[in-house]
Amino acid sequence: ADRTLVLVLTGVVLGALAGAITSLLKILADPYDQLPAITFWLLGSLSGMHMAQVWVVAPVVLVGCSVLYLLRWRLNVLSLPEAEASALGVQVKPLRIAVIALATIMTSAVVAVAGVIGWIGLLIPHAARLLVGPSLARLLPMSIVMGALFLLLVDTASRSAGDLEIPLGILTALVGAPFFLGLLLRRAGASS
Known part of the structure; x- marks a missing residue:
């Protein structure tokens, strides 16, 4: 319980620090050029994407997904307690570090x-x-596949909702937050 509390508090502190740095950058930014670009980037959009950017990012994502797929059976074993996963020949800590590094890079x-x-x-x-x-x-x-289709649907909705393109981060939060709330309520109902 203490490790979980420390992890949660560390996340809160780092989130607050990152928020403060972001706010400082927004205050120091040129209000006519840089500030709108920063704000739009923080909310996410595909409208400024070019194929050159896709070709730069695609190899990173393809390599990362391929490595994760090749490690799939070891990752399945990680759902077991650490002692059982180790008994099955999986080096738990290095594998976790590798997966976190791959996910972070992608x-x-x-x-x-x-x-x-x-x-x-x-x-x-x-x-x-x-x-x-x-x-x-x-x-x-x-x-x-579902992530790509979901992003395509959300991007289409953001561009066709009206005269103003709604940033994708807003729409995904409007869908994601109720979904997770439903999962939490379902899990709470199942455990009681």
């Missing part, structure tokens, strides 16, 4: 060009798991 590459589009990485794997189960042999490809 996410950073995509966020660098498209901005912050939240909730997809939380929403889609849970929805895919409901459809195909927990095995990563099916879950990883389904998450990739």
Whole structure:
């Protein structure tokens, strides 16, 4: 419990620090040129994307997804307690570090060009798991396909909702937050 509390408090502190730095950058930015670009990037959009950016990011994502797929059986074993996973021959700590590093590199590459589009990485794997189960042999490809389709639908909705393009981060939060609230309520109902 103490480690969980420290982890949560560390997340809160780092989030507050990052928020303060972001606010400082917004205050120091040119209000006519840089500030709108910063704000739009923070809310996420595909409107400024060019194929050159896609070709830069695609190899990073393809390599990362390929490595994760090749590690799928080891990642399935990580759902077991650490002692059992180790008994099955999985080196738990190095594998966790590798997976976190891969996910961080892929996410950073995509966020660098498209901005912050939240909730997809939380929403889609849970929805895919409901459809195909927990095995990563099916879950990883389904998450990739569902994530791409979801982003396409959200981008289409953001561009066709009216005269003003709604940033994708806003729409994904409007879908993701109620979905997770439903999952939490479902889990609370099942445990009581």
